[in-house]
Amino acid sequence: MQTHETNHYDILIIGGGAIGNSLALALGSLPLRVALVEATPKPATHQRSNSPPQVEFWEKSKDLRAIALAHSAQQMFSAMNVWDEIAPHAEPVSMVHVSNRGRFGITRLTAKEQAVPALGYVVPAEQLNATLSLRAxxxxxxxxxxxxxxxTLxxxxxxxxxxxxxxxxxxxxxxxTLIVAADGGRSKVRELLSIDAKAHHYDESALVATVDCALPHQGVAYERFTDTGPVALLPLRGGQRAGLVWTVPSGQLEHYQQLSDADFLAALQQSFGYRLGRFQSVTPRMTYPLIxxxxxxxIRPGVVLLGNAMHTLHPIAGQGLNxxxxxxxxxxxVLSDACRQSQSIDDFAVLERFxxxxxxxxAAIRWFTHGLAYLFTSTLPPVVIGRNLGMLAFDHLAPIKQPLTRYTLGLAGRVPRLARGLAPNKYS
Ligand SMILES: Cc1cc2nc3c(=O)[nH]c(=O)nc-3n(C[C@H](O)[C@H](O)[C@H](O)COP(=O)(O)OP(=O)(O)OC[C@H]3O[C@@H](n4cnc5c(N)ncnc54)[C@H](O)[C@@H]3O)c2cc1C
Structure with missing residues (x-):
């Protein structure tokens, strides 16, 4: 790199998180000059290996989140020829099991019902990001x-x-010609271009850790609604290891952070129960304020916002990245179509189509996620009764369950080529 040199690109992606790198990979086969700018250094080699993560990986990890990738995301990574590198770290989800502690109402979604090999895949966030950036x-x-x-911009x-x-x-x-803001929730692009954002603070935080369990998870992702907040345990490679996301009121965060590992596991056990047997050990806990x-x-002429820069969601339904x-x-x-039709990518009609x-x-996913976050963290009696009845009804009413599940699989509505496992410039 030289000082004070000016270069022109067709597309400049600001931010090399999962979204920025995925866009770079998606554009890899197009006749476009692309640049990507990322603030952090290149990932270390321990963050990418071909075998499932061992204890040392979790000890060194700076991001302990286990990310649930929807079926559509897996299809995209396959089409971008990077799934083979992600797959060794990815646990297929055969069932999502949703329950309410101490109350009636259980809902199960299965891959079999949906006629897909897996409802999704759970991957350590750090490994996913490292794989995508090294591939880019x-x-x-x-x-x-x-x-x-x-x-400046x-x-x-x-x-x-x-x-x-x-x-x-x-x-x-x-x-x-085109700037893509993929620089996260505190987007500098948004700030420099004076694009306002509306923020809702949930006054809750996610406690994230990896937990070893006595019983095998068998590919089941658990979401359990408890008086202390929703507990999600996502199946990780290794059979008896699960990624924990526990949503707790921000005022109680310090209490949970200060517990010894044994006391923390006892509190978790009391909330979650014994579906995975006795919890054996836990990694250090990380926290994320929820907003x-x-x-x-x-969109505006020459600019598009993607990922968290555009919409940051509550993680309750695992929808943000998907x-x-x-x-x-x-x-x-749409960019590939523009190239094929010799339409300039600075034509605003291209972004309008997007x-x-x-x-x-x-809008549907935003409301769904926000609604779930309210429904399942509220302690108001009418809301609690309504959610129990709703869960029972949901499990027995195929006309409601089916379309909603297709939405979370990423298969509802008009599905883009990549999410169907086809390259963006493959026309069939
Ligand atoms: C606890 C938790 C659990 C979650 N679980 C799931 C899940 O299971 N499934 C799911 O789909 N989603 C999940 N999400 C959401 C998911 O993590 C986000 O949607 C995703 O990380 C957004 O990626 P991004 O690339 O848009 O942003 P980021 O990951 O924030 O990346 C932005 C990048 O931009 C870089 N950057 C910032 N400013 C600049 C600058 N000025 N110059 C250069 N670079 C810059 C940063 O260094 C960073 O690398 C979860 C979120 C949380 C908090």
Whole structure:
């Protein structure tokens, strides 16, 4: 990298998290010059290996989240030829088991009912991100600036944007036809372009850890609603290891953080019960404050917002990344169509097609997630009674269960080519 050099790209992706890297991979086969800017250094090699993560992986990990990838996300990664590298770390989910502690009402969703090999796959977040970023490095149409941070962004008279980056070697100036904001919930792009965002603070935090259990999980993902907040235990590779996401009121976070491992496991056992036998051990716990963010604008000439930069969701239904990935699939498809039809990607109609395709599903998932977060954390008696009845009805009413499950699999509505396992420029 040289100091004060200006380069032009067709697409400049700001942020190399799961969304930024997935978009780079999705654009890998298109005749476009792409650049990606990521603030953090390149992942270390321990973050990618071909065998399932062992104890040392969890001890070194800086992000202990277990991410539930929907069936549509797995299809996308297959189409982008990166699934083979993710698969050794991914546990297939054969069933989702939803229950209410101390009350009636159990719901089960199974892969068999949906006629899919798995409802989804659970992957350690750190390994997923490392695999995607190391794979992105092999793309011939991609230039990566890393570690580098976006400092300024201005639109020029010709419609292109000029971005200044701070890199280890000094400042670098780039211009681009299209800017993609994939720089997370506190998006710098949003700030620099004065795009407002609406935030809802839940006054809850997610306690995240990895737990070893006495009984095998058999590919079942558990979501249990308790008086101390929803407890999710997601099956991880290794048979008896599960990724915990425990949503607790922020005021009680310190109490849970200060418990010894033994006391923490006892509290978890009391909330969750013994479906996975006795909990044996737990990794250090990490916490994430929970917030819903929605940017007020997703597209404007030469700019599109994706992933957490556009919408940050409550993790209760494991939808945030999955929704963002379907946005990636649709954006790649409309850009691919534009290239095929010799339409310039600076034509705003291209971004309008993307937005028209996505806005309905985005709103549906946002409301679904927010509704679930309210329903399952409320202690108001009418809400509690309603949710018990709702869970019973849900389990017995195929006309409600079926379409909702298709939504969470990412198979509802018009499904983009990548989410059907096809390359964005494969026309069939
Ligand atoms: C506890 C928890 C559990 C979750 N579980 C699930 C789940 O099971 N399934 C699911 O689908 N979703 C889940 N999610 C949501 C999921 O984690 C997010 O949707 C996803 O991480 C968003 O990815 P992103 O790439 O948009 O943002 P990020 O992961 O935040 O990446 C943004 C990137 O941009 C970089 N960046 C920021 N600013 C700059 C700058 N100025 N210059 C250069 N680079 C910059 C950052 O370094 C970062 O790498 C969960 C979330 C939480 C909190």
């Amino acid at each position: 490095e092999t793309l011939s149409n991609l230039t990566i600036f890393r570690p580098a941070t976006l400092q 201005t639109q020029q008279a010709d419609g292109n944007h000029e971005a200044t980056l701070q890199t280890a070697d000094g400042q670098q100036t780039l211009t681009s 819903q963010v929605k940017a007020k604008q997703q 929704l963002g990935l379907r946005d990636v699939a649709v954006l790649a498809e 937005y028209a395709w996505r806005k309905q599903e985005q």
